Structure formats: structure tokens, C-alpha cells
Amino acid sequence: MRMEDDAADVTAARGGDEDAYRRLVERHSRNVFRLAYRMTRSEHDAEDVVQNAFIKAFRRLEHFESRSNFGTWLHRIAANCAYDVLRTQKRRQREEPLEPDPANPEARALPSLGPSPDRLAESADVRARVARAMSRLSPLERSAFVMRHDQGLSIREIGVALGLDTSATKHSIFRAVRKMRVALEPVSEVAS
Amino acid sequence: MNGHLTEEDLLLLHYGELVDAEAAERHLLACDACSAAREALLGDLAALENDAIPERGDDYGAAVWARVQPGLRPPTRLFGMTPRQFAMPAAMAATIVLAFFVGRVTHVAPPSPTPPPQIVEREVVRERILVVAVGDHLEKSRMVLVELSHAGNGKRKVNIAAEQQWAENLLANNRLYRQTAVRAGENKVASVLDDLERLLVEVASGPSELTAEEVATLRKRIDSGGLLFKVKVLGSQLRGRERAPGHDASPKVIS
Numbered sequence A: 001m002r003m004e005d006d007a008a009d010v011t012a013a014r015g016g017d018e019d020a021y022r023r024l025v026e027r028h029s030r031n032v033f034r035l036a037y038r039m040t041r042s043e044h045d046a047e048d049v050v051q052n053a054f055i056k057a058f059r060r061l062e063h064f065e066s067r068s069n070f071g072t073w074l075h076r077i078a079a080n081c082a083y084d085v086l087r088t089q090k091r092r093q094r095e096e097p098l099e100p101d102p103a104n105p106e107a108r109a110l111p112s113l114g115p116s117p118d119r120l121a122e123s124a125d126v127r128a129r130v131a132r133a134m135s136r137l138s139p140l141e142r143s144a145f146v147m148r149h150d151q152g153l154s155i156r157e158i159g160v161a162l163g164l165d166t167s168a169t170k171h172s173i174f175r176a177v178r179k180m181r182v183a184l185e186p187v188s189e190v191a192s
Numbered sequence B: 001m002n003g004h005l006t007e008e009d010l011l012l013l014h015y016g017e018l019v020d021a022e023a024a025e026r027h028l029l030a031c032d033a034c035s036a037a038r039e040a041l042l043g044d045l046a047a048l049e050n051d052a053i054p055e056r057g058d059d060y061g062a063a064v065w066a067r068v069q070p071g072l073r074p075p076t077r078l079f080g081m082t083p084r085q086f087a088m089p090a091a092m093a094a095t096i097v098l099a100f101f102v103g104r105v106t107h108v109a110p111p112s113p114t115p116p117p118q119i120v121e122r123e124v125v126r127e128r129i130l131v132v133a134v135g136d137h138l139e140k141s142r143m144v145l146v147e148l149s150h151a152g153n154g155k156r157k158v159n160i161a162a163e164q165q166w167a168e169n170l171l172a173n174n175r176l177y178r179q180t181a182v183r184a185g186e187n188k189v190a191s192v193l194d195d196l197e198r199l200l201v202e203v204a205s206g207p208s209e210l211t212a213e214e215v216a217t218l219r220k221r222i223d224s225g226g227l228l229f230k231v232k233v234l235g236s237q238l239r240g241r242e243r244a245p246g247h248d249a250s251p252k253v254i255s
Helices: A002-014 A018-040 A042-059 A070-095 A124-136 A139-149 A155-163 A167-192 B005-014 B023-031 B032-048 B060-072 B083-106 B117-149 B163-184 B187-205 B211-245
Strands: B156-160 B210-212
Touching: A002 A018, A002 A070, A018 A042, A018 A070, A018 A139, A018 B060, A018 B187, A042 B060, A042 B210, A070 A139, A070 A155, A124 A167, A124 B032, A139 A155, A139 A167, A155 B005, A167 B005, A167 B032, B005 B023, B023 B032, B032 B060, B060 B117, B060 B210, B117 B163, B117 B211, B163 B187, B187 B211, B210 B211
Parallel strands: none
Antiparallel strands: B156 B210
16 A cells, blocks of 8 residues: 555656655655664664655655665665765764764763673663664675665675675675674673 | 466466566466465555555645745856856866867977977966966856755755756866866866865756755765865965966965
8 A cells, every 4th residue: 555655656746746745754754864873873863864865865756766665765864874974974974983872872872881690681681782883884784784684685685785795795784784783792602 | 387486486477577487377276385375465565555555635736736836947057157058168178278288298209398389378378377367267167056055044944956057068168277287287277176076076967956954964064174175275375376477377365
């Protein structure tokens, strides 16, 4: 049903029906935000990504192939916007150290002390570990991993989106998973 | 399948991208070590789902729309034209200019103390086309620079999507005019177009939304070296040449 709704709204939006595009925005905003947040680890940056992704998608509507899934296409645009944000941040980080995001301090400024066994059992701690693991990935690793793991894009599609060959794409994902597994190790050990 | 499965094999298998998935599955049925490794990997991947993503309420879509809608507005009209409408005549003019000057560069005429009148006339026409086209291009560029200089007006965030689209459209013609000016030996014109091109590239390839600080930096870039002033002066000098019946060939401008 949702895909049919999307297809009808895309056709109408291409014809200049702004209301149809509003429906697409309202239908997909939350999922795009989730993707953007997973990649940027910052509410503020994720909001910017959501906004830019919808504006870019609107401008490229005529390039959208009707038989494709609008959600997938939109998420690809959003992932690229988020990747741009991460690259820009990395450039700025080289010039000045990044301040922690006040809206989400745990993502970027986690204490380096190891948590106690009791705290390890809490899901909040697992979340904090995941956040820390994600924030330690390079922009490329994080983008490739989120596109593959969350968005279900194929390695070939991710390579096209990020401008990498298949081997480099695979290795970005492998490195991301390996780093995150290392970060999660104490959780796995306690759980087992 | 020979040997055990690596972490990479198991990951590709999980994502459905392992080439020989059937052999891997058969191996997993027979190998406890690999089977345990797969369980551990899937456990860790499942833990990654436990990511704290801030929730967004039911009215989030409407809030996003309120922010997105202004960015969808049709680009600002300059000269009563949209960027696309503008690009067409400008691109045609640029192509004609290039064609004339390529002709001048590649045409080898036998040396002659006084060129025949038709050649002199052709040279005058070529130069006049360059003068008219570049003058028009500079005027449009000047308007975009003015828009960018005044963008935001103290706002925290500034959307320059419309100006960006203008810059993108001006960029292709700017390159063509600059190359043509270099070929024609119009070094001062080429130099101003070169400065302009750097700024247009920066605007066209940058983000559509700028912070107040980024706008201030952009304004500084426009002001530095007096780019806006140079564009304005050169534009008006070219228009002066355009009006002059037997105009002087070289612009005496821009230091």
C-alpha cells in the first residue's frame, strides 16, 4: 500500500503538486532521521541531513525511476548527505577538536573508564557502547556499514554511492564490524 | 569448501553476498567451531540494533515539511528568467564565441601587410560577440555576488539553494569565456573570470545551508581582492566597448 502511495505521490509531485511531496516528506521523515542519526550520531546534524535530503530528492525527482522504491532511493540520497557531513566534520576536526554534542553527550564524550559488571548488564550501557563504537568508525566505515546493515543496500550499490570499488567497500564494512565487535567484547563476555 | 569460514565469509553469508553460500551452509552444519563463530557474530550484530536513537513524535513529518518547503521554492528570477531559461541563450552565445575564436586560432592566412577588408570585419564581429557575451555574463554574475553578499541578513542559518543554482549555471559559461579570453589574448578579462570561477565553484559545490559564520566567510571571499568591484568595472567597460562604433580592442581595466 505504502509503495503504491509513494508511486502516486511521486508522479503527482513531478507534475508540480506540492501537497503530494508534503505527503512523501511526512511519510518518510522518521525513517530518514533514524538513518541520519545512525550515521552522524548527532541530533543537530541528523536534522540538517533530513532537510537537505528532502530538498535534494525534490530537485532530482525527474531522475527517479518509477519502478524503483522511493524509500530506498531517498535513503541513498540521505546516506550521501550524511556522508558529506561526516567528511566535513573530519576536515574540521583536523583544524579544531570537536566539542561534544550537548544533545547527545554520550556519543562523543564517553568516559574512558571501564564500566562495572552490574552496569554492563544494563541495556543503557550496551547502547552507550554501541554509540561509542559507532563514533570511533571513520566516516567511510560508518557510512558503508549503515548502508549495508541498516539500509540493506548491496555492496555494489554502496560502492557506487561512495565512489569505491567492490573490494574497498567490502573492506570498509569488514573493518567497521571488527571495530564494533572489539568495542562490544566485554558485553559479549558477560552475556556468555 | 576447504578450511574454516572467516569472519568476512560469515558476514557476507549473513548479508546474502557470499559467492558460494551453499557450500558455506553445508560446512556450518558439519563444523561446530564455525557454527559457534556465526552465533557470536550474529549476537554482536543483534547488539548493534540496541542503538539509542532519539524518538521523533507523530508530528515530526509536519515539522520537517515546514523546514523543507521554503527550500523547494522556484529559484529567484533574475532578468525575469529562471536559471534554466537564462542558461540557454548564454550557452548559445558562449558556443558562438568559442567557434569564432577557434576559427581565429586555427585559420592560417598567408602573411599580408594589410589584411583584406572582409578579414578585418570578421575580427571585429568576433570581438564584438565576446564583448557582448562576457559583458552580459559579468552582469549576471555581479547580481549573484550581490545576492550572496546580502544573504542571511544576520540569520543563524541561511539557505542559499537558489543562489547556488545560479552559480552552477554560470560556471559552465564562465569556463568557456575564460578559455576564449585566454585564446583571444584578453588577459585582463581572463584574470577576472578566473577569480570569479574560483568563487562560483566554491558556492556551487558547497552546502545549500550556511551558518552565519560561513556566510561571513563567503562575504569576505567576495570582498577580498575586490572581486565584486572588478566584475562591476569590467562589465561596464565591456558595455562601453560594445556601444563604441569602432571600439578599442583592449580593456584598460583591472589591476
